[in-house]
Amino acid sequence: MDQFVSTFTNKIDTKGRVSVPASFRTVLAKDGLEGIYCYPSLDAPALDAGGQRLVDKINGLVEDLAPYSDERDHLATALFGTSEILSIDQDGRIIVPERLREHAGITTHITFVGLGEKFQLWEPKRFETHLAEARQKVRDLRKLLGAGRRGSGGPEGARE
Amino acid sequence: MDQFVSTFTNKIDTKGRVSVPASFRTVLAKDGLEGIYCYPSLDAPALDAGGQRLVDKINGLVEDLAPYSDERDHLATALFGTSEILSIDQDGRIIVPERLREHAGITTHITFVGLGEKFQLWEPKRFETHLAEARQKVRDLRKLLGAGRRGSGGPEGARE
DNA sequence: CGTCCTCCCATTGACGCCCATAAATTCCCA
């Protein structure tokens, strides 16, 4: 498996450490960054995270812009400037800096959410409501799509 | 990691010294310049800084312009003329000359902002507002990128 | 002779490395 899947909720200990789900660590190990690249999501109260693949993608975005252009500096500021490389200790734990926790409203527990090539870190309660909204949106969307295809199937394919 | 990432705010002591973030020192050490190349940003109240890689890049920019052209002289003046090589002492600290601090409005604290291949020095308060603007610009920019690039693998990193 | 700068040392707090425990899971073997 080379993708981040499923969700896990782990506890932050008194030192601020959290275990990274084992399956996520396996994926990270394969793409050669000893650490987790992590930054605040631009439009959600959550943190985006990933490994070397994610870094490469961001590099690609920035390098496509002209050197010394405003655009490039802004993009680099918003992405690199707000990012952290979270090192994974030998027990598979990371420390999420205060600045990042604050953006996501994280206090005692963190929910790790696999999104395929990257994953997100959420405050558990917030993720619950976010998930509910996302599912509702999918249902609405499918109604529109489905209206043209078939009469009325139950909510089947797009679930979970 | 061979890139400048994340932001750090450090204090200037009574002798005018500031610690360079350890992770930035690591990156600098790898690219072989004894010190930090530093000059006022062209379009922001901040200082641009980096190592040998940045110097090479700037050389490349200047050399691309016609010799003895006005453009070339202006660019060379604006960049080289206002630059300084800041030496790093054995405790990892630099002294930022008055002229440079003035351009950035720096007084007691300096915020180091990683931008990948280079980094910037900001007055902390100013950087806060600058970051907010940058994030907004990126959100707008992403809409454009996302709309146009859908098929090619997509700007995943900047989404969400 | 005083100012500025370089080198060196001290302190404090954060972080990394190590070990311990408990629960859950996998594996093995009768």
Next chain:
DNA sequence: TGGGAATTTATGGGCGTCAATGGGAGGACG
């Protein structure tokens, strides 16, 4: 196939090292 052992995972805590910061001693230069 059932049960027990070994492994893995999540979590807790001790301790040494390093980074950030402050301050002093010595030297160069006006």
